[in-house]
Amino acid sequence: MEYYLKLPRNKKETAIFMGIISLISVNIIAPLITCFEIGFSFAVWKNVLGVLPVIWTAVIALVLITHGPAGYLTKKIAGPNDSFSATFLINTLCTVFLMSICMTVAGAWIGSGRISLDPVYHFFYKWPRNFTIAFGVETFIAQPIARFVMIKMHRFQEMNGRAAAIEK
Numbered sequence: 414m415e416y417y418l419k420l421p422r423n424k425k426e427t428a429i430f431m432g433i434i435s436l437i438s439v440n441i442i443a444p445l446i447t448c449f450e451i452g453f454s455f456a457v458w459k460n461v462l463g464v465l466p467v468i469w470t471a472v473i474a475l476v477l478i479t480h481g482p483a484g485y486l487t488k489k490i491a492g493p494n495d496s497f498s499a500t501f502l503i504n505t506l507c508t509v510f511l512m513s514i515c516m517t518v519a520g521a522w523i524g525s526g527r528i529s530l531d532p533v534y535h536f537f538y539k540w541p542r543n544f545t546i547a548f549g550v551e552t553f554i555a556q557p558i559a560r561f562v563m564i565k566m567h568r569f570q571e572m573n574g575r576a577a578a579i580e581k
Contacts, residue, residue, distance in 0.1 A: 418567045419497075419560040426566065430559050431476060437555040439469045442547050447524060449542065467523050475512050475519075483508040502552070509551050513544040 421427040444461045451457050486507040491500045517540045521532035532539070 418564045421563060422567070426563065429566075430563060431473065433559040433562055434551070434555045435469060435472050435476065437558060438547070438550055439465055439472055441550050441554065443468050443520065443524075445546055445550075446520070446543055449546075450539075461524070464524055468520060471519055471523060472512070472516070475515055476508070479508060479511040479515075483511055486510075501556075505551050505556060506548065509544065509548045513540060513547050516547075517543045 421430045443465060444458050447461045448454075448457055483504060484507075487500065487504040490507070491503045495503075517536060518532040520543075521539075522528050
C-alpha cells in the first residue's frame, strides 16, 4: 500500500516525478562534481549553470534508456519478499549505477564542450566519486522530495474525489 501513494500512477505523474528528480539532481550533482574537479568558486558554479540545460536533456534521455536495464537488475537483486523501501533503494542503486557510468564520460564531454578520451582514461579514478555523489543526492534529497510530492498529489486527488462523490 505504501507504494500506492509514493509512486506515479500514470504518464502525467511519471513526467512530474521524473522532472522533480532530474531537476534536483542535475542542479546539485553537476555543480558539485564540477567543483570537485576544477575547484570551488562562484565562477565555476556560474559556468556550470550555462551547461545545465544540455546536461538535463542528456539525463532525461539516459533515464529513459536505463529504465529497462535498471528494472531488470532490480528484479535480479531484490527478492519477492523484500519491502517496498528495499526494492526502491535497490532500484535507485541500479539506476544511479548505470547512469553514473554513462554520465562520467558524457558529462565531461558536455561540460568541456569537446569529445576526447580523457574521461575514459580517468574513468576509474572519477567514477567512484561521481557515483557516490549521485547516489547520495538521489537517495537522501531528490527521491524523498519527489515521493513527498506524489504523496501530497495523491492525497489531494483522493480528497477531491471524495468531495466530488459527496456532491453527486
